[in-house]
Amino acid sequence: DAKTTQPNSMESNEEEPVHLPCNHSTISGTDYIHWYRQLPSQGPEYVIHGLTSNVNNRMASLAIAEDRKSSTLILHRATLRDAAVYYCILRDGLYGNKLVFGAGTILRVKS
Amino acid sequence: DTAVSQTPKYLVTQMGNDKSIKCEQNLGHDTMYWYKQDSKKFLKIMFSYNNKELIINETVPNRFSPKSPDKAHLNLHINSLELGDSAVYFCASSQERGWVVSTGNTIYFGEGSWLTVV
Numbered sequence: 001d002a003k004t005t006q007p008n009s010m011e012s013n014e015e016e017p018v019h020l021p022c023n024h025s026t027i028s029g030t031d032y033i034h035w036y037r038q039l040p041s042q043g044p045e046y047v048i049h050g051l052t053s054n055v056n057n058r059m060a061s062l063a064i065a066e067d068r069k070s071s072t073l074i075l076h077r078a079t080l081r082d083a084a085v086y087y088c089i090l091r092d093g094l095y096g097n098k099l100v101f102g103a104g105t106i107l108r109v110k111s
Numbered sequence: 112d113t114a115v116s117q118t119p120k121y122l123v124t125q126m127g128n129d130k131s132i133k134c135e136q137n138l139g140h141d142t143m144y145w146y147k148q149d150s151k152k153f154l155k156i157m158f159s160y161n162n163k164e165l166i167i168n169e170t171v172p173n174r175f176s177p178k179s180p181d182k183a184h185l186n187l188h189i190n191s192l193e194l195g196d197s198a199v200y201f202c203a204s205s206q207e208r209g210w211v212v213s214t215g216n217t218i219y220f221g222e223g224s225w226l227t228v229v
Contacts, residue, residue: 043203043221044218098159098167
């Protein structure tokens with residue numbers, strides 16, 4: 001499984017945007033980029049995913065580099081409820097019927 | 112209604128015992144998973160079932176035996192519990208189509224079952 005690299009932790013102020021980076025230099029052409037997050041004492045939850053184009057949904061935006069070797073999850077206005085571990089995961093487009101989690105980024109949000 | 116529900120949420124048991132964790136999903140999905148999150152917080156897949164058929168078995172000791180009586184249920188039975196089995200176990204489900212995955216399909220996780228072996 002292709003690997004991703006994320007910073008161990010990041011800190012943000014409430015109501016400010018947060019940019020969470022992810023490097024995936026060995027991504028293959030069939031890999032989708034998925035982001036999940038895990039709030040304290042809860043199971044992981046889906047945030048967003050994309051293949052080549054930037055994506056937006058109600059939770060976040062995903063910016064994907066042109067060479068697809070990196071991506072950035074953007075939370076437009078961080079709230080205290082966004083404090084969580086964020087996982088960037090590559091999921092194979094043909095046989096990716098499992099998620100391989102890395103260590104993720106611990107996001108702390110200050111009020 | 113909880114989409115993926117697990118019971119029990121907390122379980123404390125002695126070494127050597129046999130225990131089961133139950134999982135049910137009401138999303139109509141055809142694929143279910145068990146993940147384990149250890150003390151270092153790494154999440155690793157253990158098993159995956161698609162339409163009651165085992166499709167992923169990730170080098171898990173034989174003491175762990177999943178059972179899927181139907182598409183909506185995937186239970187995890189653990190024999191002869193060891194201290195190292197202490198972890199949080201997450202059940203999950205998604206809508207896949209056999210071996211070929213529509214990778215936009217979200218995987219929904221339960222809230223976890225905290226297992227402590229003493």
